[in-house]
Amino acid sequence: MTGRVLRRRSLLLLPAAVWVAGCSTGPGAPAPTGAPGSTATGTASATATVPSPGGPSSATAPESAPVPAVGDPGRAVAAGEVPVHLEVPAAGVDVPLIRLGVNPDGSLEVPVDYQQVGWFTGSAAPGATGPAIIAGHVDSTSGPAPFFRLRDLVAGDEVVVTGADGQRRSFSVDGVEQYPKDRFPTAAVYGPAPGPVLRLITCGGSFDRSVGHYRDNVVVFAS
Template sequence: MSRISKQAVAAIGAATAAVATIAIIVALPSPAAEPVAAPQTSTAVSATTPATTPAGPTPAEGALAASKPVSLEVPSIGVRTGKLMDLGLNPDDSLEVPPDAVTAGWFTQAPTPGEVGPSIIAGHVDYHRVPGVFVRLRDLKAGAEAIVHRTDGTTAIFTIYRVDHYPKSSFPTDKVYGDTTEPELRLITCGGEFDQAARQYTDNVVAYGKLARALKG
């Protein structure tokens, strides 16, 4: 798949209008726990080790072939996931979310990481007072690397170029999920204040990345 289907984007937009939140929303049932800084010595994984050899192609040469993502690392904020779960759409056209704090998931109606278009990985900021896998996503800086290990043995390395916060009431669906001319990545979680009445956060945090290179171990 090289694009998110128009039906999926339309469904996400329709859900936004209907419930005043985005469809890719990581809604939480409890107030946020205090962010916990992950130990850099145990969770940060160098993008240069273990030794790897270039597998190409780079964005200038073309996109990678389709291959499901296995796991994600974002060394600068201490993210190192286990196996990514598949995320689809619920009957109300909202995105399925992981069932616990530490699991992240890939939206299966989006391109696989390395294909042309925006690949989507979502996770909780916290869940039942447990800090989530993306608790530090808001601290991610432009120039950081996001490393996606794929089923075919290749590793797609993305460079983050922006991190934005959006109110859920005015989430830019087309900007986040719309077509791109290069392989891109979106990392998405909740942010802002926790609305006790609505039992969800007021904002979303979205990190944008572009494919920098691909490696084969």
């Protein structure tokens, strides 16, 4: 684990599907400009993938594994609940949200534009019971991306998600964690929650130039 890590309260750990959140630019991609605390210099993104329940551990899970829904499967997301805007004042984030689905290989989509941030439509709507998943890039060859300063957040910082209905749903940061990809805590990040929670995911740590990936993920836990 690299960089400063703010420990959050205890997380509910459940025997659920293993999620692997990775960051890549593909073979031969230039190195990113470098997330805070990184030694890299060039392009990186944030992605998340997961095998089916009962699949392999995060150390061996294939990045093309299918992505299941992580919200309440018995509850449809109302049109007004669809998140359209994200604000994280302490990290300088004030961006519209796009929708992220899954790629043909089953992996989670990431924004094509490095300045975009997206909500995973298979997760809970922000404000509904369960984890709402929002992913974004940390940087690119052009410089910092919207989630560049996520790792600097501290407990108590505010995160506001505005829905299509215009309602502002406010969350408070519980903590920030940085995880090596081979030890990503699937259940803690994507597992069921008794109330509305939010997870913001991006890349972190050092950049592995041989594969075009950051070695770690940064996850902001908010509720």
